[in-house]
Structure formats: C-alpha cells, structure tokens
Amino acid sequence: MGSRTLLLILGLHFTVLGNLEAKGCDPGFIAKGRTLCVDTDECKEWDSAPPCGSNTMCYNTHGSYYCQCLPGFISTTTVNFTPPNGDCKDLDECQETPQLCGNNTICLNTIGSYNCQCQPGFRVSTYTGRCAGLHLTLLGNLEAIDCKPGLTFKTRKSCVDIDECKEWDSTPPCGSNTTCYNTQGSFYCQCLPGFISTTTFKFTPLTGECKDLDECQETPQVCGSNASCLNTFGSYNCQCQPGFRFSNHTGHCADTDECNETAGICGERGTCQNQEGSYSCLCRTGYSNYGNEQARCSVLTCDQFKADEAPGQTVPGLAGLLSLMRNSCLALSNSGDAAGGRLTGEILLENVFTEIDGFLSQGILSNSREVSGLLGTVEDAMRLIGPQLRDNHTTMETDHTEAEIAVRRGQTPPTGPISLANDNARLDTSWETATGNGTYPGFTLAGLVCYKTVERSVNNSFQYLTDTDRDTDTDTATSTASKPSYQISSKVVTALVSNPATDHLTQPVILTFKHLQGRAESSEMNYTCVFWSEGRVHEEGGAWSRRGCTKVTSNATHTVCSCTHLSSFAVLMALYPVKDTFELRLLTWLGLSVSVVCLLLCILTFWLCRSIQGTRTTIHLHLCVCLFIADLVFLTGISHTQSKGGCRVVAGLLHLFFLGSFSWMLLEGVQLYRMVVLVFNTTIRPLYLYAVGYGLPLAIVIISATTYPDGYGTTQHCWLSLERGFIWSFFGPVCTIIILNVFFFIITVWRLAQKLSSLNPDLSNLRKIKVFTVTAVAQLCVLGTMWIFGVFQFQEEGTVVMTYLFTILNSLQGALLFIMHCLLNKTVREEYGKLLSYICTPQKKRYSEFSTTNPSSSQSQGSRDAQNTGELQI
Template sequence: MELQWALLVLGFFLLSTESHGCGVGYIKKNTNCTDEDECETPSLCGENSQCVNTHGSYYCTCNEGFLSIPPNFTASTAGECVDINECFDKTPACPSDLVCVNTIGSYNCTNCPKGFIRDPKLNSSCKDVDECVSSVCEVHSRCTNTPGSFSCICSPGFDKHENTCTDIDECKDPDVCGTNADCKNLPGSFICECHTGYSNYSNNQSKCTDIDECKDPDVCGTNADCKNHIGSFICECHKGYSNYGNNQSKCTEMNCDEFKIESDMQGKLKDILTLLRDSCESLRDTGVGRQTGEQLLEILITSTDYLLSDGNIADSETLSQFLDAVENSMHLIGPQLKAPVTRMETHNTFAEVAVRRGQAPPSGCVTLSTDSALFNTSWETVVGKSYPGFGFVALVSYKDMESSSDQFHTISRERSDDRERNITYQLNSKVVTAVVSNPETKQLSEPVTLIFTHEQERAESEGVGYSCVYWNEAEGAWSGRGCEEAWSNSTHTACSCSHLSSFAVLMALYPIQESFELVLITRVGLVLSLLCLFLCILTFRFCRSIQGTRNSIHLHLSVCLFIADLVFLCGISSTHDQVGCAIVAGLLHFFFLSAFCWMLLEGVQLYRMVVLVFHTTLKHLYMYAAGYGVPLAIVIISAISYPRGYGTDRHCWLSLEFMWSFFAPVCIIVVLNSLFFIITVWKLAEKFSSLNPDLSKLRNIRGFTVTAVAQLCVLGGMWVFGCFLFQEEGTQVVLYLFTILNSLQGALIFIMHCLLSKQVREEYCKLISRICSDKEKKYSDFSTNQSSNSQRPLRSDQSTAESKI
C-alpha cells in the first residue's frame, strides 16, 4: 500500500516537472523552482479538516473529534473527516454517574440517569433519588430504596399476590390459638380471645391456659368453698346459704320465713306460699330447687291470675298479704331465671324480669315495660352496694284490681289541703310491683322512674288531679310519701320514687262547686246575721239604759262580726284577683281575731266585776289596744312572714299551712276566757252562799256570765267544728254544722244580748209604743184638719218623732 502511494507521488512529480520545468509541487519563480503552498487554495481539504503544506506537496488532517478517512488525505484522494462518537469508546468519556451525549466533533455529560438527580453542589455528579419519601408503594407494604430505583416489600402478615399485598389469614391454622381460645383475624395480624376461665396474660397471640380462680379468696366469699376446674370453678355454699343455682356466684343466706302462711289467707295464696317455701328450703339445703325459675314464675303468674279474677283481695289485709307474697316470690324466682329477659303474660297479670350475671357488676340503664307501665332505673341501683355475682329487676302488673274507699285514708291524711276540699280518690292505673335484687330499697341512692298509662283519659285540671302512691303495708292503704309526680297529661303520669314497693296512680276528683244546700244556707244565714248585727249595733249604741263598759264591748264585738260577715259574703270567692283576694283574707283574719279579743275583754270585765272591785270598768284606751291592736299586730306579722298564706285557689281565706296564725291566737283566747269564766262562776257561787248577798246585782252578773259563756261556746265551738273539717270522719256533718253556726252567729248574738235582756226588751216596747202613738196622733190630726193647710203640722210631728228616737 505504501509503495503504491510512493509511485503515485513520483509520477505526479515527474508530470509537474515536465509542465513547468520544475518538479511537482514547485513553481518556477524567476529562474528558480520554489515550493508551491497548496493550502492557500480555500476549502481544499473540506469541512472539519486542516490543510498542512509540505515541500512539494500537502495533506489534509481532521480536527479534534473527527477521524480522517483515509489518514492524511489530499483533494485528489477524496478523503473525509468523520465525527468520532466518544460515548462508544471503551474508555468512558463521562464519569459513571453521568450520561454521555455525543455532539458533532465533541460530547456532553449533562443528563443524570433515571433514579438520579444532579447534585447542585457538584456540577459534574448526580445523587440518588429516594423514591420512598413519597407514597410509591401500596397499603400494607414497605418501600426499600436502591441506587437509582426502589422496591416494595409486603408488611408482616401480608403476602404479594398479583402486585398487591393481601392479608394472610393466620386463623386458617387451627393450632394457632389452640382449643381454649377463639382466633380472630385482623388486617396483618390476629389475636387469641380466651374462653372464660382461661387467659394468655395479655399476650394476645399466645395460647390460653387455665385460670385458678380459687386463688382469689373473695371469688366465692366466706359462705362457700371454692373448687377450681379446668376453665371454670364452682362455689359450694355452706348449709343455710344458696346462690340460687348460679354456681359461680357468692352465696347469700336463705330466709324462708318470708313465705309465712297466715291462718286467714285465701286458699290459693296459701298454696303459692307453701310451694315457694318448699322450693326455698330445697335451695337452702341442697342448692337445687324443686322447680326451675321459669316453672316457678309460671306457677306464680297463673295463681295470681286466679286470685285476681276470683275477686277475693279487695280488703286491705288480703291485699297486703298478696302484694307481699308477690314481692318475696320475685326475690326467690328472679335469680333462678336463665334468660337475660323473661316475659310472661296471662289474662290478669303481666311480668317482665331482667337478669345479669358476671364477675363484674353490671352498669348502665335498664328499662322494663308491661302493657300498662314502664319502669326505668340503673343497674347500679338494682345491685346496690353488695354484688353477689348476679342481679335482677322485675316488674309485675296486675289487671282488674279494685280498691275500696277505706284504702285511700293515708293519702287523704297526707294531703290535708285536699281534705279541706272534700276530694275523693280512685285508681286510674294498673297496680305494679317493682322488685330488685338490692336488699336496701327503703331509701335508694337515686330515684327510679315509673310511667303509668291512665285507665281513664282525663287531663289534669281544676277538677282532676293525679297522685303517685305506693301500697303502705303497715297502714293498709295508699300513701304518697317518697313518690312525686314528675309530669302528667291526659294519658300518662310519670312518677319519681325514692323507694320500691307496689305502685299506682290515684285520680283525685275535686268538687268544682259547693253544694246548693250549703250555698243557700250560707247566703241566707249571712243576710239574716247582718240584719241582726245591725240591730245589735243600733241597740248598743242608742239604748241608754244599758250603757256601760260591757255594752261597749258588745258594740265593738258586733261591729267586728258585722264587717267580717259583710266581707265574707261579698269577697270570699273573689279568687280571680290575687291581690284583692289576699286583702279579703287579711280583713277576715283581722276582724275574726278582733271578735275573739273583744270576747276575751268581756271575760276580763266579768272577772273584775266579781273578783276584784264591784262596778269596776276598763279604760277605753286599753280596750281598743287589746281589741284592735293585738289582732292588727298578729295580721301584720303574719303578712310579713308569709304573704302567700293569704288567699287560696278556691277561697279568699288563709291557706292550710298558714292556718296556725288564726287558730293559735283563738285557742289561747278560748283557754284564757274559760279560766276567767271558771273563776267568775266560782266566786259568784261563794257570794251567793254568803250571809248578806246583794241578790239583785249578783243575779245580773250571773246573767251576764251565762250569756258570755254561751257566746263563747257558740263562736268558739264554730271554729272547733272548723278544725274538724280537716279530719276524714264525719266531714259532711261537721261541714253543715260549721256553715250553720257561721251563718247565724249574728242572730244568736241578737237573741242572747238583746231579746233575752229585760232592759233591752223594755226599751224596745217603749220604742214600739211611741211609734204606734205617733201614728195614731198623725191620723187624728189629719182627719180633724182636713180642710186646712196640712204641711205645717206635719213638719212639727216629724221633728218631734226624731227627737224622741
């Protein structure tokens, strides 16, 4: 190859020499041959190349980054410069963490490989990208970073299936938790839930082993022996104790005397108690009853239904025995029931019982319901402070249970304001018995709620009221103590009670209007009393023959009773105006007290006339202070201390709880007056028995004393009957006596102090004779002077008559 190139160059040289006279690559300059610079010819070698001149020739070389093909070519040899791809060179053109990119005549190391990023601190290097910083893997898998990439590994408890991590069900292995636990699969894990009596001691993924419960000395208490079994234990009760078949509960003492049989009990009730007593004794002796709890409940409900339908428990004593037997029976039956809730219904009886068992006391609310009532309480109230390992609550409802009228006397005594209004009661709900396992139910820590359905749908109003009551066995009647009405409407009444027993809702029927006979007696009697008192006032004021201290006392007594009766007649029923009603009650309070105070002054006056000095008198200032000042002070103090006591819903008189402000002073006055009259009568008897008695004066004083005592008996006795109005016995009779005496008190005073007084009768006769004589004189004057002027004599006669009056 090199020989051929040499021969080619030599041939070109000879050809040139011949043509110029000089050799090839030379030119003749003057006479000398000089080298020709072929590189002065532009673009002789082409692009990406350089021309290199030589003596007599030239050659072309490629720039850096280009490869000469062929090497050192000339224009005649048709060579070229080809770009060199530095990225394919065996020697790396770029560092390993950079990407080589070829360019024309060169290369660049600018781009980082996938999974890398250029480090801003070093322009010529790339750093790895941590793809695990972002959520590049699915749920239940873990991300692992690698140089330039990452990998996703499933979390423990998961297995990869079709690029997805799925949960591994460890519970498919039957031996993973063993036979003493239930395996529960969880996402990525599992737990072993131990059976009762076994434990894995907080290691939820380990097998469970038996718990020796008898290591706890309190698990069975002191009345039983604990025996451990694989996965369980039993409490063997001592003799006389029982856990009612709940072998893992504490034992309580059996008191079978609760099923005491009385000689006067109904035959069916005796049979029930005999059966329950036998079952109780069997539990106490052997720990196993003769019948199951469900069987005993069915027998009890069936027998109860028979007793109610037979109608033999209407009297109080039988009703007490019946309700007590049911309550004691539920204490025996409830713990033996197996189901959490047991319901049983017959024609006349409905029962629901809830039972809870366990080592820990139950908590939360519990609600029982029958066809007529709903009972709500908490399990804390049901089990109480001592929890034997079980608790129960029962609600029994009775249909068609009647109550006689004598069974309402307790509630009547408790609600004395109702007694004043002559209220009658009747049952307006079915009777229910609420029983819990807690032995302390006389005063519960929190009240229980019972909602009753009314037998008669009547809204509470002025004429109807509802009372929450329980059966008081000690008194054999319904009582409201410890039970309050929470709310009431036409169909239901809610009761809140602080103890447990048998409950019901009583409907109180209020008399809306007084009877027509009482209203008639009151109005006619008061009108007559006002007329008589008015005559008494005129008599005591203008009758000169009886003027004196005692007459002044009678005058003010009549004035007080006149004003009191007038206010009573006009304003006693003005309850629509609260302020006006209170004023009426205050006026009645004041004037009735004043009347009694003036009666006391009469007794004092008689005492002074007989015992101290004869014909002694009381100063008017002292009498006014005692007759009006003392009652006024009592009324003012009473009004300040308890202003709500004046006026009630039905009458403008004192409220029942405030009645002491009237009866207390009245009782004191009656007692003092009685003492004065006793001493007066005693002294009169001594004077009559003396040697030289002044018979006329003594007889007058004796007459005064008799009328004063009679007056005290009439007015004082009237308010004694008023006190008996609040007793149940003989209410109607006492009411009529009080009304008659109250209405006719003015007439009685007029009879005793005016018509029965000889001096007053004489004055009345004189007055009547004068009036009659004046009429006769006027008639004769008129007949004899018929033709003359009659006006002047008529005026003269009138003035004469007025002066005589």
C-alpha cells in the first residue's frame, strides 16, 4: 500500500482511540498515537457543564486552564482561579463606586450590572458614558450609540430638578387657597392670606391643608370700635353699628347725628336728642312713642277708655278693664315722671286678659251693648299694648281668649305678607295694609284675638241681615219667601292693625274660620261671613252685618272670607226654612180642620156621655181640650209673625197647651198604674188632676217667659226660638213625661201579666185594664212620634220630608184620638147608636118607647153601661 493509504489507516485509528489517555501523558494532555501526548482544551471540550461555572470566562493553557469572572461579578478568591478553588459572585457596583451614577440619582444594583435612576423631583437631562463589556446592562431612556462588537454603551445620567409648582396636569399640587414654592428636588405649600394651615406654616399636600381664617375671632378689634366684624371666606368685612358710619378721615366708624340728618325724625311734637350711636325722642304731653325712644311721637288719646257717665250706658264688669287701660294710656301720654311707673307691654297684656277672663267668666253677655263694649275695648287695648311689646311676635292664651300680635319697628315701613293663626281662625293680610297711607309712626302692628265663649252671647242680633245682604255668590236654591234664621257657626275673632283708617281697605284681608260643627252646605243651609257693626242703633249697641264681607269658599269644616274693612268677625249658618208650598198649606188646613172637628166630637162625647164618666174619661176630656185649643191656635196663628207681641202670645199658648196635652197623658199613665196596683180608691181627686194637668205646664211657661221672653216667637214661626237652647223648655218636659209614661206602662203590663197568671183572676176587670193600657200606649205612640218628627222640624236639620211627616201626624192626631177613644169603645158606639136612632126615629114612636119603658129595663141598661165602664167596676 502507498503512504497515503497508510495515513488514512493511521488517522482512523487515531479517531477511535483519540479520547483515551495514553499511558504516561500528564493531566491536561491526551495521547496521540502510542507515544505522542497533546494538550486538551478544557474550555471547549466539556460534557455537561462548563468547567468554570456560571458568570465566568474560561481560558485554556498548555496542559490546563483558568477562570475569570465576567464584568459585574467578582471572584471569591483570586482573579484567576480554577474550580473548586473559587467562584464568581455579583459585584455591587453601587457600593463599590458611590458616585457611579452621578448627582441627584439613585443607583440600583442588578445581577451582573446596575441601573441609574433620577431621584424624586428630578428628571434626566443628559447622558454620558463609554463602551463597556457585553454583559453590562443599563436602564434608562438612552440614545442608541454604536459600540464595537462585544461592547455596550455604559451611561452616567445627568438629573435636573423638576419644578412641581409649574409642571402639573389637572390640579395644582398644593390645592386651593395656597401658594406653591419649588425647592431642589421637592416643593412646599403656604396658605394664602385669610387662610390658615391645619398643621405647620409650611406643609405638603400629604401633611396639611388650608382652612378659612376667622379674623373676627383671631383679632376681636380688627374693625375697631363701633363696628361689627363679619367673617367671609378668605377675608372679612367691617360694618358700622346702627348710629355710626364709616369716616374716610379716620378710617373708623364715627357717630351719626340723626337729629340733623333726618328732618322730623321725632315727629312734629317730638324733641330729638343725639346720643353716641343713637338718638332719643322726647314727646310732649298728649303724644307718645309708646316707650320706643327711636319712634316718632304721635297723638295719643285716652278718651276711649273713659267709662261713659251717661245713665244706662256703662257696661257692667268692664270698669276694671277700662280703668287699667286709661291709667296706662295716661302714663304713656305724660313724659318723664310717669314713665318710671309705667307697666311693660307684656305685663299690661297679661293684666288685660286677666280682666277679660274675669268679665267673661261671670256669664253670658246680656245684650248687644255689652258685646259692643267688650269688643271695642279689646280692640282699643290691643292697639295701645302692641307697640309696647318687646318681641316682634307675641302670643297669649287664657281660658276665654287667645291672642297673637305681630309688631315691626324701623325707620321705613315694613313690607310683605302677614299671617296670624290659632286653632279657630286665621288672618292673612300684608304689612302695607297694616301700615296704611298715613304718617308712619315708626312701628306697624297686626293682631288677631279669638274669644272662646262669646259666640253663645252673640247668637242673636241678626236684625240687619236682610235678604238684600245675602252673598251674591250663593248658588243654592234657597230663595224662599220666608226669612232665614241664623246661628253662629264659628268662634268670634277681632282683627286689628295699627292703620287707623280701616273702614275701606284698598286690599281686602282674608279670614279663615273653623266651623263649630262640621256640616256641608245644602239647599236648606249655607254659610255667610259677617262682622259686628256698631252704632246703627245706639240703644241696641250693635248687630251682625254682611257689608264689606264676601264668602270666598266654604266646605264642611272651614269658611274663607274676604273683607274690605276690619272689625270683629264670625261665620253664620243661614238656615232657610222649607218653602211654604200650596200643597203643604192645603195639607195643613185640611188635616187640622179634620183634627179640630174630631177633637170637638171627642170633647162632646166625654162631656155628655154619662155612661163612661170617670177619672179616665176626665183625663181624656182635658187631653182633647188641650189639643183642640193648641190645634186651633196653630191653625190660625202659627204664621202670623208680623206682630211681634201677637206672635209671642201665640207661641206662649202653643207652649202651654201642647205641654198640657202631655201632662194629661202623664196623668193617664199614673191612673193606669193605680188601677193595676191599687184595688180600692183608684180615682184621683179633680183638684190634683187640674194641678198637674194645667198647673205644671203653666209653671213651666211662666218660668220660661220670665227667663228669656224673647224666646217666644221667631221670624219664621210663632213658636219657641232656637237661640240659647230655648226650644228645650218644651222638648225637655216632653221627653221627661214620655220616659215616665213608658216606665208606668212597663210596670202596668208586668203587673197585668202577673194577675192573668194567678189562680183566680178577675177576667172581666183585667180585660178592661188591658184594653185601657193598649189604647194609652197607642195614644202615647201617636203623640210622641209626632213630636219626635217635630224635634227635627224645628231644629236646624229640618228638611222637606220632616216637614211633611210632622204636618201629617199633627193634622191627624185628633182623628186618631177619636177613633181610639170613641169609635173603638163599645159603650160609646152604643150611645152613638141611641143618638142616631133618637134623631132618625119618628117623634110619636119615640114617645111610645119612653112611655112603655119600665124601671126594670132601665135598671138593666144602667147595669150594662156600668159593666162597659171599667173604672165603675174597679
């Protein structure tokens, strides 16, 4: 073979045996052939892990190698080392070279390198650096710089200060009400003038903030004397006190001489005296500023509180009130001396209401003159007391009165609305109305006084409420020929203002009243607004009138009135009677005519029929007599109201004889009770019958007429008045009699049932008693039912249905009594038969019958008549 072939053979052999150490080669060498040892490059030839480890660089030597740490790492032993004699750990460049990153920077060590960042408050301005080893990694906004392969650009940052006070995005760094100051790498805040820090003088947003500084509290005399400090947000204002004004010369508040600057400041009869920061008005005698030294002096008259010395004109009970107000008025009109002993407005108001309570607690006012005296005195007293009150709003309530007074004072008249209210009424007006167009006295007042019990005393005096006074806005169908009746439906109130000219107001006042009873308007009733008018007839003192008052609206609970003047006001309930139709008049005339005829037949029967004579018949006789007279008077005089005296007589007769009919019914109940309970002596002496039947009603009528003579006769009927509850002088006794009779009848029926259940009852007598009881109960039901409807007819709730029911029952009561006591009585029917036969039989036959009648037949007839009369047997 050739040499080339031999070399190939030798080379193949070397390849196979190349990794084998030849026997005799040193470490770091490998055998090449059988006799040749060559160097091993440990840095390149390794199996699983590099010989030097991580973060190192491996360098081969002849027969060995050594290791060096990469940049950013440091050996734990020597620079050149071989494992395991050393390894590499991270080099903390930030500690090794403190100024490595430069000024205003922060050095951040990383594995094998480091980062440079600007401190807070700084930002990168320029970069400096050099090309360094491959493994040196820097962070930052670096520009791309070309270095030789294997090298990177190592920088040094140049950081400059950030001006936070100028460079901000949405909100200033210090917030509102502050000033920002920049520092090297930071900033601080200070509060603006007028604000103060919550922490220190210099602060940052995280350590404090600014709040408003109250200069008025920090420096009490910041505005000087005679001025008031008013704090504002971030500042303050100085205002001169009343009576002072700002002086440009001194820069402070100086006194104002009101006496020279304002002419007539104290009025025509007042003397002005200037004072430090104020002034005072001294009034002459007969003038007053009501204790307010800054008010004008106005004329003060005290004659309205002087008791009238004319005979019969003095109102009893008001002397104390008039004396109190007159002394107070005189003390006001006298300057200087009397002022020291003058009562304050509050004490005077309390004393006045104490006097009024004492006056009203004595009872109901007797006449309209006393009403006018009370209302007028109270109004004058409130006008005098109001300006003397210290508070702008004063209320006072007692057992009989309730008052609310509002007062405004100042150099200019007040403006705006006024509203005064209590539980029963409300007044709405304006300060312009209360002041008026006259000379402004330096004050304005408005008051509302409510009288809790006076409505009972003024529930009359309706003589001036004619049909021409009716409200024009009334839309109910109440235009009847009969004059309506009236009744107070609210508490009486007095509305007053300081304006003396209130007879014709340019702007009306609004008064809202609460009704005493909740009732909606209907065809028979509507509400009307009235005031107490004085002076029409001096002797009468006053009366209610609609003049100047209009109803605005009304419901079941309240009525709103609009009035163009001021006085004392109330709401009336106008009751319109049912229209007197032809049908109603015809029914009344026919029914009462039948009733009168039937009652006359009853009277003749009970008087002339001897077979039924007895106590019970006597009672029936006088019962029919009373009803006969009452119906006859009712038929002829109930509507004759033109004559006041004649109407009173008619009302008195109706009162007497209707009460008499019930008294005789009471006697019938007593008689039945005696017939059942007593066995013997069941009759009642006639004297006792007349004493109860006529004496009791007469006594009631006399007492009623003496107590309230005006209660007899009304404007619609000659009957008892509804005022003061006078109608109950009739209904009270009637109800009492009905209750007593019901009691007697219950006892009678109970005892009658006991007798019927006994072993040996007297059936004939008991049967008669039963018949008497049934008729008596029926009679009581007829008359009692009639007056039950009569209660509604004569009361304010009267309607058309009640009127017709009362008329029918009242018209037919005579016919019903005739049927029950005459036609249903067998003995009376037999007597009627005899009478008819006597009238119809020829005269000759009557003579023969009388002549042939024997005594025995007469005796038997009398015996038969006696058996038909229960009282004779008993």
